[in-house]
Amino acid sequence: MSVSRETSSRLQAYAELLRHWNSRINLVAPGSLSELQTRHIDDCLQVADLIQDGTGHWVDLGSGGGLPGLVLAIAKADTDISFTLVESDQRKAAFLRTVVRELDLTRVKVVSRRVETLPPLNAAHVSARALAPLRQLMAYLHLHLAPTGTAFLMKGRQWQGEVEDARTEWVFDCVAHPSRTQEGAAILEVSGVSHGAQ
Numbered sequence: 014m015s016v017s018r019e020t021s022s023r024l025q026a027y028a029e030l031l032r033h034w035n036s037r038i039n040l041v042a043p044g045s046l047s048e049l050q051t052r053h054i055d056d057c058l059q060v061a062d063l064i065q066d067g068t069g070h071w072v073d074l075g076s077g078g079g080l081p082g083l084v085l086a087i088a089k090a091d092t093d094i095s096f097t098l099v100e101s102d103q104r105k106a107a108f109l110r111t112v113v114r115e116l117d118l119t120r121v122k123v124v125s126r127r128v129e130t131l132p133p134l135n136a137a138h139v140s141a142r143a144l145a146p147l148r149q150l151m152a153y154l155h156l157h158l159a160p161t162g163t164a165f166l167m168k169g170r171q172w173q174g175e176v177e178d179a180r181t182e183w184v185f186d187c188v189a190h191p192s193r194t195q196e197g198a199a200i201l202e203v204s205g206v207s208h209g210a211q
């Protein structure tokens with residue numbers, strides 16, 4: 014994704030904060046810090062490329078160090094999308110709030126609660142990366158994604174097996190976008206989630 018100068022400088026500021034905090038909190042695996050741009054930020058920018066509309070409420074589940082939630086909020090700062098980042102770990106939530114404040118991301122809210130304890134968020138869009146197996150994520154989508162909403166779930170090489178497993182319990186539409194940053198990985202665009210017949 015080609016980004017504006019303003020987005021690029023905000024992403025750089027975010028990367029600096031993440032590097033700084035990562036010495037105290039494990040926001041990303043320390044061994045992957047040298048590839049922060051390619052392995053983490055560019056990976057998440059792929060989701061920004063898939064966003065069609067510039068409005069609505071976007072919920073990122075299990076944001077951790079802000080991947081992809083903060084990257085999307087930065088890349089889409091010039092739109093009307095409002096973001097909620099859900100992260101149960103208080104220290105990680107403190108990091109997310111620091112980035113939101115320092116980068117003046119006015120449309121971003123951080124909620125430090127467990128996904129399953131929140132009242133339904135009725136989100137137009139939901140994202141998640143490295144949070145849970147797809148079958149478990151479906152329960153989260155069933156709870157928080159609006160009936161007409163779309164989710165973007167970043168999955169590794171095992172995504173096909175996860176889709177098969179999730180289909181034993183859930184009915185959903187799924188379009189797999191091959192990852193440009195990790196061979197065999199995919200971004201699953203999921204909609205129409207309902208319980209399957211038991």
Ligand SMILES: C[S@@+](CC[C@H](N)C(=O)[O-])C[C@H]1O[C@@H](n2cnc3c(N)ncnc32)[C@H](O)[C@@H]1O
Nearest residue numbers: 075076077080100101102126127128142143144
């Ligand atoms: C493996 S990390 C991935 C973080 C980030 N999405 C990424 O790709 O780097 C999973 C994150 O989800 C958070 N988490 C796990 N279960 C959660 C839950 N039920 N509700 C909210 N956050 C949760 C953890 O604290 C952790 O920060």
